[in-house]
Each structure stands twice: as C-alpha cells, then as structure tokens.
Amino acid sequence: MTRSLAVLLLLLVPVVPWSQRRIDEHAGAYRAQEEVLYLWSGEQVRRLFPGFEALAADVYWLRTVQYFGGERLFSGNRRFELLRPLIEITTALDPRLEIAYRYGAVFLCEPPPSGAGRPREGIEVLEEGTRNVPGSWRLRQDLGFFRFLYLHDARGAAAELEKAATLPGAAFWLRTLAADLLAKGGDLEASRRMWQQMYDQAEEGILRTHAEEQLSILDSREAAERLTVLVADVEQRRGRRPEQLEELRRLGVWLGSLEDRAGVPFSYDVSTGKVSVARDSPMWRPQ
C-alpha cells in the first residue's frame, strides 16, 4: 500500500511542471494584463507601506530595471507597457529618486527596439522629476536635452537649460549650450555635446552604455553626411556620380571606413547621391 502510494506520488511529480507549462502557455497573451493587475497608483502603493516607503521604492525600482531588461531581452513586441506605471509608482514612493526619472525618460523616449518610442511620456516623467526635485540641475538639464533630442524643440530646450544654469552646482557650459541652441536651432554638434555630457555624468551601467550608443549613432550619421558631401564633390569634378562608395576610396578622397560604427556598410543611393546609415543597422534611427 505504502509502496504504491509512493510510486503514485513519484508519478505525480512531473505533472506539476508539465501542468504549469500548459497554464503559462494559456496565459501567455494575458500575462501583461495580469501584471497590470498588480499595479495600482503610486499613492495607493504608498499607503500600503507606512514608514517603509523608501524600501518599497527600492523594490519597485529593482522591479522596473528587471522589467525593462527582461522586455528588452526576451519580449517579442518590446512595447514596455509597464515602464511608465512602474516609474510612476517608484517615484510616488520616493519622489527624490533621481535615477528613476532619468532612466524612465531615456527608455520611454528612445525609439524601438531600444525603448518604448513615447518621447512625450518621457518628457512628462522628467517634468514630474523637476517638480519633485526642484533643486536638481541634472534633471532640469536632462529635460532640456530630451526636449531637443526627441521633440526637436530647440527653443524649449534652451529655456530649460537656462533654468538649469541658475540652480546651485549647475555646470558652467549650460548657458553657452542654451545660447547655441537659440542661435543655430540645433545641429548634430549640439546633440553630440548633450550625449557626451550624459555619458560623462553617468556611472558605469546601462545609462552610460546607452549614451555611448547614441554617440556611435551620431558618429555614423556624421560619417554618412561627410560621404554624401564627398559624393557631390566627385560628381562636380568628374561630371558623374560614383557607381559605388568604394570609388571614393580608389580616388583617394575618403580613407576611412565605409561601414558604420556597428560594422554595417553605409547605404548609397546612386540616383540621389545620398549616403545614409542602412535601415537594417543598429545605428539607424528615423530622422
């Protein structure tokens, strides 16, 4: 009797993971919605942890980072639907957690597949941050940067940078950058300065890596623009456009690489003479 019961129990052991797998398969499409069920507004969550709000904020912060990393690595659609609510709960629990605003803004603004592609929401997160931490020049600086980089609003960006420059401890170059934005309306050089600052200010980690990626994207765009200019030069001098980009090398007018920073060859349209970052390259971004 005992033996048969033991055998029966042993046979039942694999049934647990097997049935769990079947349940997971069934729940697959609903998983995101189920996750949403566990999210309330930040204020509601705050009420659950009287005296332990900061600890709860840390837990939600870790969950935000894990969620984003998990979506980036394993999700098929990568829509990052929960990124904003998670950031909102984290910052409601700890309104002074600057990294949450910065991180949330970067990855809400960044277009897919790296981010959610919702720049307005990213800007809103930063605006919330500047309201909750009014003395932080970095958050105000980021708001200016992101207005320029993702909304292409040079005037609004300059205004935010001016405000950042008045805050205690602010970097000296904020005013000159603001003036440049107003004068030139923004260019690749301004973008480069912004991402370079974000790279310098970020500690080792995902934000720094992201800034580095952005600098590589700018390098690639600049290289493509220089090549376009060279193609036009060659056309002017020789009366015809080069058939292939390699011709620029053979003519000795371009000694650099014909690949972008990700190692993908630049795309060249002979009919227009335009050189651009290939659409299948990780360095490609809509312009």
Place this chain on the structure above:
Amino acid sequence: MGDSLSRLAAVAANTFRETVRERVLYNLVFFAIIMTLAGLLLGPLSIRQDEKVLKDIGLAAMDLFGTLIAIFIGVGLVSKEIERRSLYPLLVKPLSRGEFFLGKFTGLAFTLLVNVAVMTVGLYATLLATGRSADPLLLAAVYPILLGLLLVVALAMLFSTLTSSTLAAVFTVGVVIAGRFSDVVRNMQEVMPGTPRWLSGILYAVIPNFRNFDFKDRVTYGDPVPPEVLAWVTVYAAAYIAVVLGLGLASFRSRDFQ
C-alpha cells in the same frame, strides 16, 4: 531605593537572558545574510543605487524586526508569567509589582538596544565592505527607531496587563499601524468627509505618532536632522512611554492573582 533598583536590575537581566534564550537575536543572522546578499547583488541590479538601497534595507530591517520583537516578546513578558503561574512565587519574594513590571520593560529594552546596535554595526560594515563611507548621519535615524521600539514595548506591556497575549498582540499591532498612518488620521476629513474635526483632533493627539520616529528617508538622502528635533522626539517618546507604562503598572497592580 538602592535595593529596589538592584531588584529591578535583576529582573531586567533575567528578562534579557530569557529573550536571548528565546532566540530573538537569531534575526541578526537573518539581517547579516540580507545585508551580505544586498551588498553583493545590488550594485548592478539597481543601476548604482546600491548605497541608497543598502541604507534603506538596513534601517527598514532595524525598524521592522525591532517592531516585531517588541510586539511579540512584549506581550508575553507579563502575560506569559501569569499564564504559566510563574509570577506567583516571584511576587511572594520581596519584589514589588512595580519592580517586576519595570524590570521586564528594561530587560526587553536592553535586548532591543543590543539588537539595534548590532544591526547598526552590520550596516556600517556592509557599507565599508562595498567601498562606501560610514555615514555618521545614519545614527540620526537609528536613535529615533530605538525610541519608537521602546514605545511599542510599553504599549504591548500595557495591553498584556489588560487582556490575553493574543488579543494584546492584535491591539498593539493595530495601534502601531494606526500610529504609522497618523498623517491620514490628521487629515481624516479628506478621506471620510463626514468625520467631525474634533474626533480626528482627539484621535491624532491620542494615537502614538510613529511617524515622529521615522527619519530614514532624510538621512538616506543626506539631509541633516536638527538636534532640537531629536530632542523633541525624545521628550515625546519619554512622556508617552511614561504614561503608557504608568497605565500598565496601574492595571497590573489592580489585578487580582488569587
């Protein structure tokens, strides 16, 4: 007076030994494990917020574990002696009920002091081991936590003289939670519009305000805690503890153990 103090100290020392024997300080091992794991894992997981998270975890653990010990040991200090009838032979000896009651409080207070002190050392050790500085400002949050824990012990002991240990634990937990929501109590009209203002005023004054003892966020972000604020918190805690212990003692004295 001297004899009375030495009897009180004897009860306190005995209570301390008893609580240690009840493996109360095992939570320190758990704390050590949490801090070690947090120190090792949090850096990459939290995007370099490990110092803040370590401080949050350390201070929250002191508060949470201390509160649990204060409640669940506190309610048993007197009621267990009554239920086990071990109180009777004690009271036959030249030991007043006051000495017994206050001795029990002092003993558990000392256990909590040791507990918080060891946790503080653990938190500093973890910060130093992970290359952070030993921020002395943390002590400005640790001290009020200890005061809050002493108030919890006093409440637990008061309730344990009035009812069974189970109900005493329920009541103490209730009061501690209500005290942590004191901001909601003060603004009760906003949550429950029909509530009379006088009622919320009385409740706010009567329910111990455990928010007063919470400086964790402030010190984590490096905000200074003015000494006069700490002094007022000390006065508040001392007064409240004295009143609650006085009520508990009165209740304990009035009980008939025949």
